[in-house]
Amino acid sequence: MELVTPSIGLVFWTTIAFLVLIFVLGKFAWKPIMQALSEREQSIEDALSSAEKAKEELTRLNNESEQLLKVARAERDTILKEAKQLRDNMVADAKGIAQTEANKMIAKAKVEIDNEKTAALAEVKSQVANLSIEIAEKVLRKQLEDKSKQEALVADLLKEVKLS
Amino acid sequence: MRRIGFFKPNLNKFILVFAFLSFNTAILFANEPTKNADSVHTEAVIEANDSLHATTDSVAPAHENAAEEKFNPSELILEHIADAHEWHLWGHTSIPLPIILYTPKGLEVFSSSHFHHGEQAYTSANYTYKLEENKIVVLNAENEVDEVATKSIIDISITKNVCSLLISVALLLFIFLSVAKAYKKTVGKAPKGFQSMIEPIILFVRDDVAKPNLGHKYAKFMPFLLTVFFFIWINNMMGLIPFFPGGANVSGNIAFTMVLALFTFIVITVNGGKVYWSHIFAPHVPWWLYPLLVPVEIFGMFTKPIALMIRLFANITAGHILVLSLISLIFIFKSAAIATVAVPFTVFISVIELLVAFLQAYIFTMLAALFIGMAVEEPHAEDHH
Numbered sequence: 001m002e003l004v005t006p007s008i009g010l011v012f013w014t015t016i017a018f019l020v021l022i023f024v025l026g027k028f029a030w031k032p033i034m035q036a037l038s039e040r041e042q043s044i045e046d047a048l049s050s051a052e053k054a055k056e057e058l059t060r061l062n063n064e065s066e067q068l069l070k071v072a073r074a075e076r077d078t079i080l081k082e083a084k085q086l087r088d089n090m091v092a093d094a095k096g097i098a099q100t101e102a103n104k105m106i107a108k109a110k111v112e113i114d115n116e117k118t119a120a121l122a123e124v125k126s127q128v129a130n131l132s133i134e135i136a137e138k139v140l141r142k143q144l145e146d147k148s149k150q151e152a153l154v155a156d157l158l159k160e161v162k163l164s
Numbered sequence: 165m166r167r168i169g170f171f172k173p174n175l176n177k178f179i180l181v182f183a184f185l186s187f188n189t190a191i192l193f194a195n196e197p198t199k200n201a202d203s204v205h206t207e208a209v210i211e212a213n214d215s216l217h218a219t220t221d222s223v224a225p226a227h228e229n230a231a232e233e234k235f236n237p238s239e240l241i242l243e244h245i246a247d248a249h250e251w252h253l254w255g256h257t258s259i260p261l262p263i264i265l266y267t268p269k270g271l272e273v274f275s276s277s278h279f280h281h282g283e284q285a286y287t288s289a290n291y292t293y294k295l296e297e298n299k300i301v302v303l304n305a306e307n308e309v310d311e312v313a314t315k316s317i318i319d320i321s322i323t324k325n326v327c328s329l330l331i332s333v334a335l336l337l338f339i340f341l342s343v344a345k346a347y348k349k350t351v352g353k354a355p356k357g358f359q360s361m362i363e364p365i366i367l368f369v370r371d372d373v374a375k376p377n378l379g380h381k382y383a384k385f386m387p388f389l390l391t392v393f394f395f396i397w398i399n400n401m402m403g404l405i406p407f408f409p410g411g412a413n414v415s416g417n418i419a420f421t422m423v424l425a426l427f428t429f430i431v432i433t434v435n436g437g438k439v440y441w442s443h444i445f446a447p448h449v450p451w452w453l454y455p456l457l458v459p460v461e462i463f464g465m466f467t468k469p470i471a472l473m474i475r476l477f478a479n480i481t482a483g484h485i486l487v488l489s490l491i492s493l494i495f496i497f498k499s500a501a502i503a504t505v506a507v508p509f510t511v512f513i514s515v516i517e518l519l520v521a522f523l524q525a526y527i528f529t530m531l532a533a534l535f536i537g538m539a540v541e542e543p544h545a546e547d548h549h
Contacts, residue, residue, distance in 0.1 A: 002246065002297075003242070003245065003246070003418070003481070004418050004477075005418070006417075006418045006419035006422045007247060007319070007323075007419050008318055008319065008320065008419075009264075009318075009319045009320045009321055009323060009326065009419075010247065010323065010325050010326060010329075010417060010419035010420060011419045011422065011423055012320045013320065013322075013326040013329060013330075014329060014419060014420050014423040014424075015423050017329050017330065017332075017333045017395075018391070018395065018423060018424065018427060020333065021333055021336060021337070021391050021395060022387060022388065022391045024337060024341075025336065025337070025340050025341075025387065025390070025391055026387035026391070028341055028344055029340035029341055029343065029344040030340075030386060030387040030390050030391070031387070032344045032347055032348060033340075033343065033344050033347050033366060034366075034370070034383070034386055036347035036348070036351065037347075037363070037366070037367070037370075039351070040351075040353075
């Protein structure tokens with residue numbers, strides 16, 4: 001029975017001890033500890049959420065840069081394409097011009113050649129004509145040196161006339 | 165995850181250290197009969213003890229036929245469970261503790277060494293006192309117990325339990341004030357050293373005890389719950405240490421548990437809201453059941469803290485009795501060989517007692533939180549009834 005009879009002394013001292021503990025610890029231990037804990041939890045939560053935010057931001061930036069890259073690449077492609085076209089055009093144009101020029105030159109040259117040819121031919125003709133006349137003159141002179149031959153010729157000519 | 169990570173290695177260390185201590189418990193309790201005989205101080209018991217000592221020390225069968233009074237384990241155990249006015253250390257050595265008496269003729273303070281382990285009476289200016297079964301009684305002129313005067317004095321001595329209690333308080337203050345300082349030093353950083361061992365326990369009380377039972381109002385009751393938890397736990401643990409700074413059965417003393425239950429009752433009653441009181445005086449039953457139910461509910465107000473009180477008292481006392489009984493087996497059988505069985509068993513039980521020390525602190529705190537939670541319940545939650 002003594003075991004379950006609370007002694008007044010221990011009740012008294014336990015009460016004092018408990019009250020001292022609850023006031024001293026409550027003021028100088030639990031309060032700062034709980035505060036520090038909740039502050040730390042808050043800061044961890046903040047850090048985590050900001051990390052999450054940073055991650056999102058990073059993804060966004062990544063996406064953006066990728067987009068930019070894509071656009072830039074497309075632009076580069078079009079620029080390259082345009083340049084190529086331009087080059088092709090220019091080459092084609094140059095080719096065309098060169099062709100016409102060459103054609104023109106050829107035509108001109110042809111004309112020139114023709115002219116030269118005609119001129120040369122004309123000269124040759126006149127030369128041939130002159131030569132022929134000179135030859136004929138010389139031949140005739142030789143032929144008609146004596147009288148009998150002149151008469152023979154006349155006679156031949158007359159004969160021809162008669163016959164025709 | 166982090167919490168568990170911190171807790172695990174420390175818990176293991178804890179268990180190791182206390183397993184070691186428990187082993188010491190076994191060894192030290194083996195010397196207990198000396199103590200028993202010592203404080204009872206009857207010649208026969210001393211002789212019996214001497215013979216016991218001889219058998220255990222030298223295993224000399226010649227001594228067995230010495231004049232024997234049977235070794236009385238229940239006496240030993242009850243003596244250990246109860247409070248004392250001196251703190252027995254070993255053999256014939258004990259620390260005398262101050263006696264403080266509040267008498268109608270004023271406060272009296274003197275050392276318990278004046279009683280010479282209860283053998284002698286001490287006469288102060290006002291009364292003559294004597295220790296009788298560890299209780300202070302007043303003697304009259306004829307050396308008889310003066311019942312009236314005995315009832316008029318209030319004994320608020322620093323007994324063994326009070327001394328142990330004060331040591332626990334000092335320890336708690338030291339531990340938690342230094343931990344609080346550590347928190348101020350490492351603001352927003354990870355806990356270090358001892359702080360990291362205490363923190364998971366504080367978080368455990370907050371997240372697993374207070375929050376589920378008290379909801380958003382938990383912060384207001386945290387100081388009370390934390391103090392109750394650590395106060396019970398440290399006293400349970402101190403009780404498991406077999407030698408000087410521990411070994412007292414503080415948390416297994418009904419006075420100690422009564423005070424804690426009383427404080428819980430006060431916290432419940434003071435914070436009881438409209439829902440709590442209406443639940444008692446106007447329960448949701450037909451009116452004609454009121455004469456039956458209202459007394460039951462009023463009775464329930466008191467049974468809750470009384471259950472808390474008895475649970476803690478019975479569990480811790482039972483633990484102490486169990487350990488001592490196992491050790492007493494050695495002396496009941498008067499054979500050192502029994503120690504090979506009794507000591508491992510004691511170690512086993514002591515390790516379980518470590519768990520119980522934590523568990524009982526947890527259960528007390530948990531139920532206190534639950535009862536407070538019921539008292540501070542918001543009206544809207546009640547609407548579903």
